[in-house]
Amino acid sequence: MVCEYLEGIKDEETKEKMMKEFEANEQKITIQPAEGKEFELTKDHISFQQSEHTKMEEKFTPHVIEPSFGIGRIIYCIFEHCFKVREEDAQRTFFDFPPHIAPLKCSLLPLMSNPDMNKKVQEIKRKLIKEGVTSKVDDSGQSVGKRYARTDECGIPFAITVDFDTLKDDTVTVRDLDSMKQVRMHSDDVAQTLIDLTNSKLKWAQVVEKYGLFTAAESK
Numbered sequence: 117m118v119c120e121y122l123e124g125i126k127d128e129e130t131k132e133k134m135m136k137e138f139e140a141n142e143q144k145i146t147i148q149p150a151e152g153k154e155f156e157l158t159k160d161h162i163s164f165q166q167s168e169h170t171k172m173e174e175k176f177t178p179h180v181i182e183p184s185f186g187i188g189r190i191i192y193c194i195f196e197h198c199f200k201v202r203e204e205d206a207q208r209t210f211f212d213f214p215p216h217i218a219p220l221k222c223s224l225l226p227l228m229s230n231p232d233m234n235k236k237v238q239e240i241k242r243k244l245i246k247e248g249v250t251s252k253v254d255d256s257g258q259s260v261g262k263r264y265a266r267t268d269e270c271g272i273p274f275a276i277t278v279d280f281d282t283l284k285d286d287t288v289t290v291r292d293l294d295s296m297k298q299v300r301m302h303s304d305d306v307a308q309t310l311i312d313l314t315n316s317k318l319k320w321a322q323v324v325e326k327y328g329l330f331t332a333a334e335s336k
């Protein structure tokens with residue numbers, strides 16, 4: 117109890133006061149470590165000694181802060197989190213980027229390499245650019261199904277296909293990456309629909325409810 121009491125005294129002023137009392141009372145001092153308990157300590161129990169110690173200390177203020185992560189790690193985490201595999205086909209992998217962070221919001225796919233279809237694709241692309249919707253044209257000679265798969269692998273959330281019906285009534289199909297479902301709408305509605313989907317003002321289920329599912333099978 118006595119040792120714990122003495123070790124618990126950290127204040128230098130209290131220690132100096134005890135030393136003076138010890139010297140003034142012929143090397144005797146009375147302490148009260150607990151209420152109702154007193155102990156008399158003599159030179160056989162305790163001693164006081166003053167000493168000086170020099171400590172070398174150097175202080176500095178850092179002027180460069182290096183974070184432990186960079187944008188590369190953040191992007192890698194996004195890639196890892198969004199990487200998915202189709203349940204029905206393990207070979208069909210894709211990036212499920214949320215539309216608002218996907219660099220490209222949609223791909224533009226002419227059904228085939230046709231001058232009229234290619235012209236229509238460019239018209240739609242100009243409309244999308246005007247509304248600030250990013251897109252990528254894929255007019256390679258592969259089937260639409262393979263181009264859909266390539267769109268998915270790039271993490272592009274929506275795909276717009278221009279086909280023969282587009283040349284007749286100016287409607288296009290819009291395909292959702294997650295569900296692989298399609299709807300058909302007028303080309304003038306595409307830009308605003310994609311903007312609302314990107315800004316979470318509209319859900320894909322609401323788009324399907326409004327326009328109905330387009331049931332034509334995808335080309336493989």
